[in-house]
Amino acid sequence: MRNYDLDFLKRFSLVIAFLAVVTIGLIALATYINNVIPPEVSPAAQQREQARIAPAGAVYAGATGAAAQAAAAAAAEAAAASQVAYGGTMDGSVIYNNLCTGCHTAGVGNAPTLTAADWTARIAQGQETLYRHAIEGYTGPDGGIMPAKGGNPALTDDQVKATVDWMLSQL
Secondary structure, three states: OOHHHHHHHHHHHHHHHHHHHHHHHHHHHHHHHHHHOOOOOOHHHHHHHHHHHOOOOOOOOHHHHHHHHHHHHHHHHHHHHOOOHHHHOOOHHHHHHHHHHHHHOOOHHHOOOOOHHHHHHHHHOOHHHHHHHHHHOEEOOOOOEEOHHHHOOOOOHHHHHHHHHHHHHOO
C-alpha cells in the first residue's frame, strides 16, 4: 500500500469511530429523556380505561352493607331528582308536545290518538290504571306498547299524571 492510502484509511476510520460514538451518545440521551419524561395520557383514553375497569355491581352484606345500600339508593334518587325533565313543569301540554306527540298523534305502537273513540275502553279502566300504565309502562294484548314515563325516566310521577290529565281533558 501506498502512503496516501494508509493516510486515507486512518482518517476514514477516525470519522467512522466519531460517528459511532455520536450515535451511541444520541441513543443514550434518548433513553434518558424517555425515562425522565412521563408519558402523556389523553383524557379520552383514561375515560375508556375507567369504563372498562368499573365494577359491574356491588355486594352489600350485613348491617354495614344494608346501610351502604340505602345510602347508594338515596344518592341515586337524589341524582335523579336533580335532573327533572322539562324544568319540572307541571303543564301537561308542554310535556305532551315535547315527548308524547310522536306516538299519540300518529298512533305509533297502537298508541291512542286524542280522539274519544280511542280512549273509551281505557277510561273505563279508571284513572289510576291510566296513571300506572303511563308511569310503569304497559304492553297490551293488542300489541300496544307504552314505555315507562313515555321513554323519559327524568319525568316525575306528578308530571306524568299532569300529562295524562291534560290528554284526557283534550278528548
